[in-house]
Amino acid sequence: MSTIEIIFLAIALGIDCCVASFSQGLLVQEEKEKTSMLLAATMGGFQSLMAAIGYLFAFVVSGLVQDITHLLVFVIFLILGINIITEAFIEKPEEQEKCLDLKCLLMLGIATSIDALGAGASLRFSETSFWSPVLVIGAMSFVTSLSGFWFGHFFKIFPSKFLEISGGVILIILAVKALF
Numbered sequence: 696m697s698t699i700e701i702i703f704l705a706i707a708l709g710i711d712c713c714v715a716s717f718s719q720g721l722l723v724q725e726e727k728e729k730t731s732m733l734l735a736a737t738m739g740g741f742q743s744l745m746a747a748i749g750y751l752f753a754f755v756v757s758g759l760v761q762d763i764t765h766l767l768v769f770v771i772f773l774i775l776g777i778n779i780i781t782e783a784f785i786e787k788p789e790e791q792e793k794c795l796d797l798k799c800l801l802m803l804g805i806a807t808s809i810d811a812l813g814a815g816a817s818l819r820f821s822e823t824s825f826w827s828p829v830l831v832i833g834a835m836s837f838v839t840s841l842s843g844f845w846f847g848h849f850f851k852i853f854p855s856k857f858l859e860i861s862g863g864v865i866l867i868i869l870a871v872k873a874l875f
Contacts (some may be wrong), residue, residue: 696821696823696828699827703868703869704828704865705828705834706862707779707869708832709832709835709839710779710839710858710859711808712742712781712839714843715734715807715840715843716839716842716843716847716858717753717843717844718843719844720844720845720847720848720849721848722839723848727844728836730768732814734800734841735836736756737800737801737804738804738840739836739840739841741807741809741811741834741836741837742831742835743832744808745809745811745815746815747815747825749815750815750816750825750829752815752816753820754816765821766874767872768820768848769871769873769874770870771817771820771870772813772817772867772869773870775813775814775863776865776866776869777863777867778810778862778863779863779866780859780860780867783856783859783863784856787830789795789875802826808836811836817873821873831854
């Protein structure tokens with residue numbers, strides 16, 4: 696994958712972090728700076744970790760599937776993209792609890808980074824290097840999470856459905872590109 700494709704992948708993965716943090720930005724009234732940094736660090740850390748795990752796991756099985764790696768990349772990105780777009784249309788409860796404790800942060804980190812597991816595997820299958828994409832994914836997730844929190848806090852109205860659909864479309868475009 697090229698650098699620009701890795702950046703687009705990182706943006707697409709970071710959108711879940713942005714939306715989750717946005718919802719917290721709408722709710723948190725105290726310790727905003729601390730909460731925003733904790734959320735961003737959790738999101739960025741989990742996105743990097745899951746991408747690394749996916750990459751390393753794929754390394755183990757890559758010899759078995761070497762001839763069909765472009766199809767695997769296509770399928771993984773296509774499924775992730777469709778999943779993100781589908782989730783954009785699922786009604787979410789209006790009221791959410793503030794997330795200030797470690798358990799909630801960990802749950803948010805895991806929930807938003809499941810897609811990064813598949814993305815990490817697809818990086819390996821596309822014979823992309825390890826460190827650069829993992830770090831870019833983590834950094835972009837940190838930035839999008841931090842941005843989402845403060846957008847939520849300052850603007851209180853933000854089209855999260857549009858962002859989710861955009862992320863899904865980016866992943867589907869990367870999937871189609873993997874075929875060629």
